[in-house]
Each structure stands twice: as C-alpha cells, then as structure tokens.
Amino acid sequence: MGREQQTKKILFTSVWRPIGPSVGDGESVGYELLHGQVTRAQGIYSPRVVHKQFSLDYIAENLDTPSKVLHYPSKARLRRELQNNYDVVAIAFVLSTSHHAIAMCQLIRSVAPKTKIILGGYGTVMSDEELLPYCDTICREEGVTFMRKYLGQPALDQDNYVHPHIFSRMRIFGIPVSVTGMVFAGLGCPNACDFCCTSHYFKNQHIRLLPTGKSIFDLMHTQRQKYPDCDHTILDEDFLLSKTRAHDFLELCREKQVAFSTFCFASVKALKQYTCDELLEMGIDGVWVGYEGKAAGYEKHRGVNIDEFIKNLQAHGITVLTSMILGIPYQSDEIARAEFDALMETNPSLSQFLIYGPIPGTPFYEKVMKEELMHGDLIKDRRQFYKQCTGFYAMMKHPFLRRDEIEQLQRDFYQRDFEQLGPSIFRIAQIKLNGYLKYRNHANPLLRKKAECFRQKLMTFLAILPCGILGPKISWKHRLAYSKLFIKILGMSSFKEKRYLLGIPVMLGAAAFTWINSKLNLHEHPFTRVFSYLGRKPIVPASPEVEFLGQSPTYESV
Template identity: 50%
Template sequence: MKKVLLTSVCRPMGPDFGDAPSVGYELLYRQVTRAQGIFSPRALHLNFSLEYIARNLSSPAVVLQYPTKKELIRELKKGYDYVGVTFLMAVFHHMKETVELIRRHSPRTKIVLGGYGTILSDEVLKPYGDYICREEGVGFFRNLLEEPKLEMPYAHPLVVSKMKIFSIPVSKTGMIFAGLGCPNGCDFCCTSHFFKRKHIRLLPTGRDIYNVIERYLALDPDTQFVVLDEDFLLNRKRALELRDAVLEGGKAVSLFVFSSIRAISQYKVEEILEMGIDGFWIGYEGAKSGYAKQLGRPAAEILKEFRENGIIVLASMVVGFDYQNEEIIREELDGLLSLKPTLGQFLIYGPVPGTPFYERVMKENRMEDRLVKDPELYYKTADGFSAMVKHPTMAPGKIESLQRMCFEEDFNRLGPSIYRSLETWFLGYLKHRGSSNPFLRRKAQRFAKEVLKAYPVFLPGILLGPNGAVRSWIRDLEKRIHLELGPPTPARRCLSLVTLAAALWTHFKLRFNLFQHPSLTRHAYRDLRLGLLSSHTFADLSMAVRWHRGRDIVRVRLEGVIDSLNAEEFCQRVSDSLKAGKESLILNIENLKSFEGRSVQILCDRLKEYRSRITIQSRFSRISTSDLARLSQTFHLAPISLEES
C-alpha cells in the first residue's frame, strides 16, 4: 500500500522573512484586522484541504501543518511514495525550497503540487512537481493511488480552529467544508475561475451539513462554526434544508458563512437566523464595480438590518478599480464605515492568472514593468497588498497608501472589532429576547451568553483603545450592557485585571516579535503498521496506550468522539493488532464525549470475533440503556476503579 505525506510549505515565514505583508499563518491578524494590534483576534489558519484529502484516502497518510525544514526532513526519512505540497502564489519561493528538501532527502518520492498556487502554468510548475492537482483533491489523489472512486458526501474530518484574544483562548470554531468554487465569476476572483465558475457541493444537502454540526457539538456543545462555501446562500433549497434541520435540532447554533448580496436577498432575516447564521463575509467591493452578485436589496439596508438582529458582518472592499481615485475611495470608505460593519477588509485590485482581469491587464500591457521582467517578484507580491497594475490616475505607492488609510480609518473610527462584535450581539439580544419565536429567544440567550463571557475584555479597551473617542464608546457600551445584563461579579472584576495583564503581555510579545510562529501540527491517518504499540491521534479521536507485557494486557483509553466514520478505521486497527498477538484488550471509554447508536453497533459487529479478549471499561452513566445492552451482549463490561479513573 502506498504511503502519502501532505504538507504545507515550511515555516518560518512572514514579512520579517522577506515575504509579502499578508503572508503568515493567520487570516485575521495578517489581513483583516492587521491595523488593530493587540486587539486583533488570533487564530492559526490551517491548510484545511490537506486534512480533508487525507481523511478520504484508503492509503496511510500523514499531514504536516507548517513544519520547520528539520521537522519535514525527519518526516521524509520515514519513507513516502508521494508527497503533496499545497501553496499559494505568494509563497512560490517557499514551495521551491520545500520541493528541494524533498528531492534531496527522499529522491524516489513523487511530488504532487496543489492549492491555488497551481493557477500558474505547467511551464512554470513542471520543474517542481511530478503531478499537478488543479481539481477537487480527493478525487485526484484517489485516482493517482488507483483507489476506487468515492461518492459525495465524503467523510468529513473534524478540524477545530482555536481563537485567542489578548493571548487568552476564547472560542473554538468547527470548520465545515460545504463546497468549492463559485458561479459568480468576479473578474479578479481566483477561487471562482480555478473551478471554471462551477460549484462543487462537498456536502450536497442541508441535512449533510447539519450532520457535521452535530458531530462537532458532541465534542464541545459551545463550538461555533465557519461554513466554507464561496456563496453559501445561493442554493436556496440546500439553505432551507439546513434551516429545517437546525429548527428540528432545537440548538441555537452559531454559523459564519460567505455570501453575496444577490444570494442574501432571497431570504428574510428571520430565516437566516433560523439557519443558525449570525455572521457573514460579504463582498461589498465598490459602489460602481458592477458585479452581478451585488444585485438585489441595497447593501446599506442589509447591513443595517443584520446589525440590529445580532448578525456580524465582515465587509470586503476593493481598492484600485479603474474608476476610482483618492476622492472616490474616501467616499466609498465613508459610506461603508457609516454602516458599521463588524470587520472590514480592504484589498488592492490585483491580476491573478486564469482570471479575466489578468487576461485584460496582459492584453493591454498594464502590468508594472518590474513585475513583467521578474515573474517571481510578481508571484511574491500577489497578496492583495501590492499595486501591480498601471492605474489610469494613481501611482502604485498612492494606491498602497490609500489601502493603509482604509485599514487605519476602520480601526480608529469604529474601534476594535472585538467590541463591535459585542455591540452587535447585544443588539441582537435586545431585539429577540422577547420574540414570539422560541428559536429566536434561544438565539437571544446565546448572544447574551457570549456578551457575559466577554465582560473582562472591556477594561483593556477602556484603557488602551486607539483614541479618546473609541475609549469613550467602549466605556458607554459597557455601561449599556451592565444595565441590561447585570454588573460584573467579583470574579469577573478580578478577571478584568487578569485580562488587562494579558493585553500588556500581548503588546510586549508584538513589540519584540516573540512567540509569533506556530508549532508543528501533525495528524496521522490509517497508520495501521503501528498496531496498538503506541498512542495515536485520529482527526477527532485520540487514544493513549499502556502495555502490561508480563500479563499480556493492553489498556487503551479513548478520548474524543467515536462516530460511524472513524469507528471503522479504529476497529480495523484493533482487529489487526489482536490478530497479530495474543494480548487481552481493556478498552476505557469513560472519556468519550460521543459513543452511541451506529458507532456502538460497528464496534460490536467488527470486534465480536475477539469478544473473549476484550473488556469495555466505563462508569456507563452516559450510555443509553439500548447501547449498554448491545455492548453487554458482545463484550465483558467492567466498572472503573478509583486508581484507574
């Protein structure tokens, strides 16, 4: 069986290492909230596609997220038949270094290049890869490995993004991979034209999406969600299927989605909230940009309504359209900021290979001369923060300075986004706390819970906000919230001081550039050769193993979730290990957060051949009567003693 390694490019990277301004490991801090300093939320942005592909192969696979060169070399020495490297155009030079390491330390390994960096031509990429993936990755790799085709929906890995504010963990976000590509076809959009303006539904129905939500909630009932789909609400049938499933489930879940004005205009705000959606990324672009996705209700009307109903909005504006000059950019910025979006992104209109804008720029000979002469400089600066096109009225430096102005004005006039979020949730609570709709009342309570949890963050904003007007606004917001939700408890007052100290520590780290790079994230999938000889982590299930060799006993403690997707893989591994030896297995399931129904049946069916050698250990208080009966009919059950708990 072939072995596969999937990896990102190597760290360290970022502006301090000669990269473009937005290159790094985070979407918010490096891009959206780049002007907000210590107030910026921090979350590691994983290469989600690698986890998704690895989860859906039959061959053993390992995923590395941001390895150092030394860590990559150590992994390569374990021997792999294929190594997949994902990259963006702006890290082309890092991809070259990664490929050079692979060829030097594992010369027989075949290299697969993937990610949106593969929009570059075969002529450019062929020297660095044996294969180039420019399609949906699971199908590509399964074909390459001669594995049978899978039907959608594919198995969905549970990938959790952890957010910090002032260096303190505050939330967990479950990533939901619902679709690829976008039919809107904006002339600058790489993701739309990469998939030829087609939409690939990885999760075809609303029920499929909700099934993934339930798996995450079994891990942590407070999980929030991001649905990765370029224009999620465009497919009304699927969206309303999700609404039906959410209402049936009864939980006031929290989803952040990507959508257009055209798609949003199909729905009432109550329908959107009933889908669990309380956050949007919306392409505001420009007032005269003229994209079809902007047709529908006025953007100002939608953003105002969303804010009043507790829905946060990340509005994305483009700087550098041909019709724009400094005056127009300032007017459009004023118009956007008057709508008080929770977050704002401002990117420079840039040409990406494969898009209509790129073709037009090249045809009209408008690419900056220095970039035409040095293609690798063009790749390196294609990050949305460099002016690369000869503009009718503005020099490159002027466009870049106006972009910086947009980010700074957004921060200085509207304040840190974390407080804008709190205000929006507070408004949503006030709007729906007395609703006749039971689900919207539950949604209001969720908003209130998030605001109460955030009480300690007010003190840093009041003392350290960017200017007097913002500090005064944060103080007034705190007073309004305390009047409605109650004053802080003594414990929360103490936490406010701790949070202030954490904010100062965050400032110190940023000032001296300390601890700004992530450690390696490594996940192994289907490494069956290990048997039960060592601890192992699946994407959403971990197990710790202890051997008692003198007594021929193996103790396995499970944590996380066993579901119908990973139960088969786990049982195969256990079966292979028991078949190869004579040991007895004691399986401790006490710390599982979800183990029921279908997964219990799979465990009983797949391991019944070894029933005499398996003991299931737990207090069994969280297992249903029917599942407990099923387990007891197949295996020996034993309680956990004090020394084992």
C-alpha cells in the same frame, strides 16, 4: 501491480515555516487571516487564529492509504520526516508562497530522490513550464478525486466523503475565548467575479461537499457533541446561494429547536433571499460580504442598496465582515475615499481592503496581459510577481493613481477603520447586544433561544471590555462607549455570571503581555502540527513529539 499497491506511504504538507514579511515574503503572507489581513491595523486588540491547511486533512481522511499531514513544518522537521522513505509527498501552496514550495521540492529531491512530488492548491495556476521542473504531478482539481485516481483507488461519490473533525480556537490577548468547528460545505463559486481565483479555478462551478441541509446540520450537531458551546464556520464561497439546501437546513433548525452560532461567506445576491429572522433561525450571526467597489457593476449587487443592507443585518445582531477593493479603474482618489466613507457609515464589524489584482486563470488577468497593463518589473520577474499576489500590491497601471498612491490608500483605510470605529472585538459586542435586545421577547421560541445565546456570549466581554476602556490607542469617545456597554452587560448578568469580573485582572495582564510581545516580536511563528491517518479508518497517533489524533480538535498556537 496497481499504483495503489506500489504507493504505501504518503506525506501531505503545507509550506514550511517561517513565512511572512519578516523573512522576505509579501505583505499579509502568514498563518493568520484575521491578524494578517483583516484586523492588521488593530494591534493588540486583533483576534488571533492560526489557520492550518485544512484541505490536506480532508484529502487524507478520504484515502484508503495511510498518510501523514504536516502543518507548517520547519526545514529541519521536514528533512527529518523525509527519512521515513515516503513514496509520495504532496505540497499545498498559494501563489505568494510558491517560492517556498519550490524550495521544498528541491530539498525533497536532494534528500529523497525516489519520492514522487505532487503540487496542489491555488498556486497551481502557475504554468506547467514553471512547476514541472520541480515536481512529478500537478493537482488542479478537487483533491480527493485527484488523489484517489492517482493512487489507483476506486472513485468515491462526494456524498460518501468523510468530513474531518477540525476545530480552531480564537484568542484575544492570548487567552482562548471560543472554539469553532470548521464545516467544509463546498468549493468554487458560480458568481464568476472577474478577479476571483477560487471561482475560476473550479471553472465557475460549485462543488457541494455537503450536498444537503441535513448533512450540514448533522455535522454541526456532531461538533456540538464534542464542544457544546462551539461556534461554526461554514467554508463555502457563497453558502446561501442554494436556497433549497439552506431551506432544508432551516427547517431542521426549527424542528430540533437548535440555536447555532455560525459564520459564513455570502453574497448580497444570496443573502437577500432570506429575512434576518430566517438567517438567525439558521444560527447565522456572522457573514463575510463582498462590498467590492460600489460602481464596479457586479451582478451579485444588482438591485440592492448595500449600505442599508449592511446596516439592517447588524441592527438584527448579524456581524458583517466587509471586503472592499481598491484600484478598480474607475476609482480616482476622490471616488475611493467617498466609497470608504460610505462604508464607514455602515459601521461594519470587520473590514478588509484589498487591491484589485490580476491572478493567473482569471478573466481580469487575461485582460491585463492582453492590454499590457502589468507593471514592467513584474513582467520581467515572475517570482516577484507571484510573491506580490497578496492583495497588498498595486501590480497594474491605473488611469488615475500611481502605484504608491494605491498602496498608501490601503494603509490609510486600514488605519482610519481602526481609529474611527475602534477595535472589531468591541464592535462585535455591540452587534450582539443589538441582537439580544431585538429578540429577547420575540414570539418565535427559536429566536428567543438565539437571543439568549447572544446574551451568554456577551458575558465574556465583562472581562474583555476593561481592556478597551483602559488600553492604549483608544479614543475617549470609544472609552466612554465601552464603559456604557460594560454597564449594560453587567446589568444583564446573573449573580453567577458576574464571576466573569474575576477575569478582568487576567485579561489586563494578558493585554499588557500581548503589547510587550508585539514590540519584541516573540512567538511570531506557530508550532508544527502533525496528524497521522489510516485512511477511512480510526486514526492513531504517529509519535509523541507534536502529533495529535486526526479526528480530535487541536488548537493553534501563535
């Protein structure tokens, strides 16, 4: 009898809740990338999106075996689920949540001792000696391939993978403002930056889950059939690096005259292959760019004035999320502050500031260990080291700065970013206005259509901007700027679109409630989300509790 026949019931799960600094985890550990790591100093103005462990749904969708996926179960919920006699439980985790994964393994061993445990995710850069006492198998490769092999199922060509339909919803002041279709285009990155775990985990190779421009276009078109006004996020470490795939996608956008609204991850090296017009024709109006350190010498920055590059993107209506690294050996306090000031001059839409950290499996980690640069307390206590693998702790000796000085710089930069530039949500509104004014009368009909998309998205700010004009912790300079922006958008609106003004009292009330909620720490943890899969077949609900159809979009709660 093959392993597939023996293994009939499979449970995939993220780490359990609660997680986060309030329960002893490292800084930024949580359910939200933006609020926890990017807009963390922006208080009530921070956009909120809870991110599920998407990889689990992707794997479950591509098995021939029925399975269930839990996102952020409580300990009680997991214990109850284990009563269903699963043959396999697979847990996805990262280094900073490894202690939760290990505790889950211990619970599974006590409640369901016959169940096989698989550990997967970027946390598996930990050694076998650290993980195998708690599990039976470790997945350190692309998950669908691994699980099908483990279950004795025939290999699938990646061109035949089924892409799950997963949507997320962004909230501002607790009010849903946008729906985003998640596009899983690839894994890994060939840029091989010395600190990058996701690149080195896949041995600096790029795995294309959506291999052609047509496969990406078709998926996004299908998502729009479900939600005609949805945005898209392309999850691929450097989506635009493959010019052939991107060009095919561009030609389809031109042929079909479809104006998408898409956010993607891209290096300067990749972006400079395209004009801003071409990016917007592809619908790319938001990019995450590694600013890193200006003197770090990364090949992906070579030959480009990154400050002018960012300014040019935003002048054309493309929002830019910049990621700066602190604690690089050449950075003295003076140099780090000068680089920060230069970044602020570009007026980035959003900013992330992470501390240069040694993650197992990367060349930088090998260098730190070889040269004995790791702080002694972290060498002695590996559990504490892993908990601090968040980008918010100085873990190695620095030639110029003390540990506490680097961490204080990071706190200062997040706060100064907010104070100098104001909330990101209003910066984004200004960038969208730039795009509309730039392209509203353009000769290219697709770019005119894109300009109209910018204009329509600006209408929601008729309800949101008054919260910036009247809200707390906003400078008078920014209040005046938001008032002028509000008047400009109002002047662009039709009589019908002025209905958004009716939303002002709702948004003001929601902002007040958000402020109270932030003071009382209410609704700190999301609800459990549960999906049941039949495996490459139609999906059915598992129970009426908090279960949802796997191919239907579900919206996260904060």
